Amino acid sequence: MTDSLQSNEPPKLNSVGEFFAQALAIEVEATERYSLLADQMEVHNNKEIAAIFRKMALIEAEHRNEIARRAGDALVAGRPASFSWTGPDGPEAIDCESVHYLMTPRRALTLARFNEERAVKYFEAIAAAAINPQIATFAAEMAADERNHVIWVDQWLDQLAPDEAGWDDDPDPPVHSE
Amino acid sequence: MNMIPNAAKAFIPADYKSAVKPVWCPGCGDHSVLISFQRALAELALPPEQVAIISGIGCSSRIPAYTNCYGFHGVHGRSLALASGLKVARPDLTVLVASGDGDGFSIGGNHFLHACRRNIDLTYVVMDNRIYGMTKGQPSPTTEPDWDTAIAPGGTGLSPFHPLVIALASGANFIARGFSGDIGGCAKLIVDAVRTPGFSFVQILSPCVTFRDDQQKSWKNLVHAAIVPETDDPSRAARRLMTDDGFNTGVLYRGHRKPYQPIPLAHSAPSHLESEFAI
Ligand SMILES: Cc1ncc(C[n+]2csc(CCOP(=O)(O)OP(=O)(O)O)c2C)c(N)n1
Ligand code: SF4
Ligand SMILES: [Mg+2]
Numbered sequence: 001m002t003d004s005l006q007s008n009e010p011p012k013l014n015s016v017g018e019f020f021a022q023a024l025a026i027e028v029e030a031t032e033r034y035s036l037l038a039d040q041m042e043v044h045n046n047k048e049i050a051a052i053f054r055k056m057a058l059i060e061a062e063h064r065n066e067i068a069r070r071a072g073d074a075l076v077a078g079r080p081a082s083f084s085w086t087g088p089d090g091p092e093a094i095d096c097e098s099v100h101y102l103m104t105p106r107r108a109l110t111l112a113r114f115n116e117e118r119a120v121k122y123f124e125a126i127a128a129a130a131i132n133p134q135i136a137t138f139a140a141e142m143a144a145d146e147r148n149h150v151i152w153v154d155q156w157l158d159q160l161a162p163d164e165a166g167w168d169d170d171p172d173p174p175v176h177s178e
Numbered sequence: 179m180n181m182i183p184n185a186a187k188a189f190i191p192a193d194y195k196s197a198v199k200p201v202w203c204p205g206c207g208d209h210s211v212l213i214s215f216q217r218a219l220a221e222l223a224l225p226p227e228q229v230a231i232i233s234g235i236g237c238s239s240r241i242p243a244y245t246n247c248y249g250f251h252g253v254h255g256r257s258l259a260l261a262s263g264l265k266v267a268r269p270d271l272t273v274l275v276a277s278g279d280g281d282g283f284s285i286g287g288n289h290f291l292h293a294c295r296r297n298i299d300l301t302y303v304v305m306d307n308r309i310y311g312m313t314k315g316q317p318s319p320t321t322e323p324d325w326d327t328a329i330a331p332g333g334t335g336l337s338p339f340h341p342l343v344i345a346l347a348s349g350a351n352f353i354a355r356g357f358s359g360d361i362g363g364c365a366k367l368i369v370d371a372v373r374t375p376g377f378s379f380v381q382i383l384s385p386c387v388t389f390r391d392d393q394q395k396s397w398k399n400l401v402h403a404a405i406v407p408e409t410d411d412p413s414r415a416a417r418r419l420m421t422d423d424g425f426n427t428g429v430l431y432r433g434h435r436k437p438y439q440p441i442p443l444a445h446s447a448p449s450h451l452e453s454e455f456a457i
Binding site for chain 2: 036103
């Protein structure tokens with residue numbers, strides 16, 4: 001559902017605490033989504049892609065912990081909001097419907113890159129719209145973190161050969177009952 | 179609709195996740211519906227042990243295993259019969275029912291009519307992929323008449339079933355439609371459905387990427403938020419649902435019918451029940 005880099009309008013944030021709750025919720029969702037996709041690939045025996053999504057989940061988990069540390073006492077009470085997005089899905093979560101059981105590392109990483117880029121745009125938009133200067137600074141920091149993720153995924157992608165045609169050909173495909 | 183005793187405790191979606199990994203095909207819409215269930219339960223702040231998720235048979239009906247609420251993966255087409263019995267006996271539980279278009283409208287069609295008519299306080303979520311996914315792609319009651327496959331060459335030529343119209347005509351108190359790709363939107367519909375007393379029916383268009391990949395591509399672009407607000411007037415809702423394009427999403431009808439909940443038996447000890455059967 002998330003085809004556009006701008007599918008999530010930045011929310012109106014009134015305090016630094018609200019900003020961190022939102023940022024934390026994004027990272028929690030990204031961690032969970034990558035883990036879920038890794039599980040799916042494991043169940044379908046695509047171990048190479050499972051390992052990529054597992055690694056992405058780990059990176060997002062570290063980012064989540066780092067944000068919690070940066071937020072310190074500013075974090076509003078309670079756990080992060082579970083679905084406060086204005087778009088259909090979180091700004092850093094891969095669309096569940098865009099994966100395939102035979103997907104290649106290049107396809108998995110291209111999805112991850114798109115996702116990280118959406119997160120950059122999301123935080124840049126928060127920084128640009130913020131009236132509170134502290135929110136603007138923190139949002140710019142987050143955008144920079146996400147930009148580093150994009151660079152890192154790009155480096156990974158550079159090491160991969162292009163996909164061959166017919167990557168999704170299954171020699172034993174699921175067939176309709178005759 | 180249950181009162182929430184410990185609403186102060188905050189839950190997150192992961193609190194409702196079981197240790198069982200879903201076996202659905204990667205890309206199947208049901209993965210997203212599962213996340214919507216978990217988000218909805220977190221929003222409702224319901225402790226997992228106060229929730230029961232009942233299902234029948236089909237890919238979609240596997241949902242109970244993937245949550246750590248109480249669950250019952252029942253008999254094909256009988257999820258509503260099981261859930262009705264449970265809710266009547268244990269009104270303190272929040273009971274959600276998960277089904278597919280085959281389970282719910284084909285073999286379970288009769289139960290669907292009478293569950294709407296009885297208006298017991300249940301939330302019925304049907305993941306509609308217009309196909310029997312689990313048994314490899316036979317046409318279901320919601321399949322388009324011209325869907326041409328090896329198993330139905332040239333299409334079935336049969337007029338599809340209109341679940342929302344039938345739910346309204348049969349007495350459902352809440353009728354909504356969502357699209358699995360809109361995880362947050364579906365979570366909100368489930369929250370709304372649970373909070374509305376009586377029988378709540380939520381159809382979620384949930385693509386089968388293995389046997390109906392053609393539809394996944396187009397549904398994403400076809401779904402749209404209903405342009406008119408929800409109504410509590412059954413005749414307006416009937417007109418709207420009869421002319422519906424099948425892709426309007428949101429709450430489409432919310433009535434005011436009182437849920438059916440019989441008064442619990444005064445003597446419910448097993449010996450009392452046995453005496454009732456004495457010849
Ligand atoms: C009594 C009985 N009849 C038939 C079947 C075979 N069967 C299993 S699942 C299914 C259809 C499921 O379709 P749907 O509810 O749409 O679920 P989906 O797999 O598409 O999610 C059928 C006919 C069965 N399990 N039990
Ligand atoms: S067969 Fe279809 S409905 Fe079943 S898990 Fe696969 S994609 Fe989903
Ligand atoms: Mg089906």
